[in-house]
Amino acid sequence: MKSRLAILVKGELSRLNKYNVFSISILVALIWGIILFFLNEDALGSILPFVLVLDATMMSVMYIGSVMYFEKSESTISTMLVTPTTNKELVMSKVIANTIHNAFSASLIIIVFIIFKDVDVKIFLVFLGIISTTTFFTIAGLCLSYFQKDFTGMLVNIMILMFGFGIPMALYQFGVLKADFWEYLLLINPMQAGAEVITAAFVGYEFTYKYYFSLAYMIIGAAIFYYGVAIPKFQKYAVKQSGV
Amino acid sequence: MFKVEDLKYRYPKGEHDVINGISFDISEGEIFGFLGPSGAGKSTTQKILIKILGDYRGTISYSGKDITEFKDDFYEDIGVSFEMPIHFSKMTAMENIDFFLKLYKNNADVEELMKRVGLWEDRDMMVGEFSKGMKIRLNIVRAMLNNPKMLFMDEPTNGLDPMNAMILKDMIREFRADGGTVFITSHIMSDIDQLCDRVAFIVEGKIIEMDSPRNLKIKYGKRSMTLEYKENDHTEIVEFPLDGIGKNKEFLNLLQTKEVETLHSGETTLEDIFIQVTGVKLKNEE
Ligand SMILES: Nc1ncnc2c1ncn2[C@@H]1O[C@H](COP(=O)(O)OP(=O)(O)OP(=O)(O)O)[C@@H](O)[C@H]1O
Ligand SMILES: [Mg+2]
Numbered sequence: 001m002k003s004r005l006a007i008l009v010k011g012e013l014s015r016l017n018k019y020n021v022f023s024i025s026i027l028v029a030l031i032w033g034i035i036l037f038f039l040n041e042d043a044l045g046s047i048l049p050f051v052l053v054l055d056a057t058m059m060s061v062m063y064i065g066s067v068m069y070f071e072k073s074e075s076t077i078s079t080m081l082v083t084p085t086t087n088k089e090l091v092m093s094k095v096i097a098n099t100i101h102n103a104f105s106a107s108l109i110i111i112v113f114i115i116f117k118d119v120d121v122k123i124f125l126v127f128l129g130i131i132s133t134t135t136f137f138t139i140a141g142l143c144l145s146y147f148q149k150d151f152t153g154m155l156v157n158i159m160i161l162m163f164g165f166g167i168p169m170a171l172y173q174f175g176v177l178k179a180d181f182w183e184y185l186l187l188i189n190p191m192q193a194g195a196e197v198i199t200a201a202f203v204g205y206e207f208t209y210k211y212y213f214s215l216a217y218m219i220i221g222a223a224i225f226y227y228g229v230a231i232p233k234f235q236k237y238a239v240k241q242s243g244v
Numbered sequence: 245m246f247k248v249e250d251l252k253y254r255y256p257k258g259e260h261d262v263i264n265g266i267s268f269d270i271s272e273g274e275i276f277g278f279l280g281p282s283g284a285g286k287s288t289t290q291k292i293l294i295k296i297l298g299d300y301r302g303t304i305s306y307s308g309k310d311i312t313e314f315k316d317d318f319y320e321d322i323g324v325s326f327e328m329p330i331h332f333s334k335m336t337a338m339e340n341i342d343f344f345l346k347l348y349k350n351n352a353d354v355e356e357l358m359k360r361v362g363l364w365e366d367r368d369m370m371v372g373e374f375s376k377g378m379k380i381r382l383n384i385v386r387a388m389l390n391n392p393k394m395l396f397m398d399e400p401t402n403g404l405d406p407m408n409a410m411i412l413k414d415m416i417r418e419f420r421a422d423g424g425t426v427f428i429t430s431h432i433m434s435d436i437d438q439l440c441d442r443v444a445f446i447v448e449g450k451i452i453e454m455d456s457p458r459n460l461k462i463k464y465g466k467r468s469m470t471l472e473y474k475e476n477d478h479t480e481i482v483e484f485p486l487d488g489i490g491k492n493k494e495f496l497n498l499l500q501t502k503e504v505e506t507l508h509s510g511e512t513t514l515e516d517i518f519i520q521v522t523g524v525k526l527k528n529e530e
Contacts, residue, residue, distance in 0.1 A: 007346045018334045075330050081296055082324040083347040084316045239296055
């Protein structure tokens with residue numbers, strides 16, 4: 001028997017495809033590609049990392065949110081509950097599949113730029129950044145979806161969170177917020193942490209304690225959400241949404 | 245095989261218990277039915293037995309072991325069909341089945357099952373394009389694809405045409421003949437009457453009566469003879485107890501003196517008995 005986790009991940013990925021989430025993310029990557037393509041080299045240096053950050057943070061939450069929503073609308077979780085699959089395997093397979101999916105869409109953007117614009121990016125660091133950030137935001141998005149009543153409610157909450165965390169992050173990245181005070185305060189912003197670990201792959205990034213702090217934030221934060229919320233709250237969520 | 249003792253259950257947000265202390269056991273190789281009106285607690289009981297709802301009071305054991313001691317391999321042993329058929333609508337019937345099949349150690353012959361319920365020809369169709377009856381039939385295949393030892397079926401014939409309902413009932417009987425055990429809920433009398441070795445009448449979360457359909461009929465049913473005859477220009481109907489009918493003077497007198505229109509013996513149906521015992525009708529809406 002093949003590992004059940006592998007079967008579940010494969011199932012999740014094929015559903016991302018069947019339910020058109022894959023095509024949407026390819027489309028989004030293409031649109032970003034086209035926009036970035038027409039920027040001049042200077043602007044590209046700061047916009048490309050920013051786009052990757054948005055993709056790894058906001059889009060991760062959106063994709064997992066829609067996946068959970070589709071699943072909810074078909075009540076398929078109740079069927080999963082009566083198979084020998086464990087809750088851990090179910091949650092883990094979603095996290096892995098969605099991280100693979102998002103890493104794939106980020107790679108598309110990066111590949112376009114390496115080929116056409118000759119951007120300089122450290123491949124190992126960019127993938128470390130994208131995978132750790134995507135994992136964190138996928139798990140956070142999963143937890144968020146446990147508490148969402150409907151699709152619109154979910155979108156509204158994502159927007160509020162993204163603006164709340166995203167705007168300060170963007171302002172800081174583009175140098176609008178300069179004071180030291182912001183530097184420390186923003187360390188607790190998960191989107192800032194994501195931005196930190198992803199921009200580290202681009203030329204001109206200065207490695208300080210902030211990089212290591214942010215990387216640890218993403219990894220430890222992901223573990224805390226996973227073991228603290230995603231796993232223990234899953235059964236209750238699954239039972240509730242299966243119409244019981 | 246299954247033993248339930250003094251089971252009580254209240255939904256997390258519920259104001260009162262919806263299962264009020266029920267006890268029963270299901271023996272190996274038996275088809276055990278839960279018969280009751282809408283809202284009686286049939287689906288709730290099934291969900292507790294299959295370990296979807298926890299936090300119940302009372303004890304439930306399977307094969308002599310408390311069900312809380314079982315891990316997820318419990319599900320290798322059982323097959324479940326829910327009230328509503330559930331599948332991934334944007335995948336074909338076969339893609340759905342293949343996906344679920346791989347999650348089990350034990351695999352049934354899918355082709356045979358699909359042919360049996362008449363879906364083999366449509367196996368490459370999207371489930372979203374299936375009719376309601378087709379979805380229900382696919383649900384039955386899904387419940388049986390791990391060759392379970394025990395089947396749990398919540399209103400399995402609901403939404404099936406008579407032909408397919410008959411096929412399903414045959415499949416359930418064959419399942420038992422091969423040593424399987426079945427828990428089935430229904431508010432459709434004929435299902436229970438035709439299939440079950442034993443039936444429990446459930447109303448408002450309480451079991452009011454429990455026995456084989458045959459024993460219930462003997463215990464509560466009255467056997468009678470109904471005679472319709474012409475009286476002047478209208479029809480009179482009279483009923484006589486079947487016992488001692490040959491010596492019943494009034495009956496014999498009517499036979500000899502009147503023009504008999506119809507004469508038939510009748511036994512009380514399970515439905516009549518249900519109403520008589522529980523004071524509740526099975527179907528309130530239909
Ligand atoms: N999620 C829930 N939260 C609170 N109460 C519930 C919930 N689900 C069911 N109930 C209540 O529990 C009782 C039993 O419901 P159940 O679904 O078990 O009935 P049933 O016998 O299966 O009925 P039906 O024939 O309509 O399927 C009902 O009074 C119902 O209102
Ligand atoms: Mg029900």
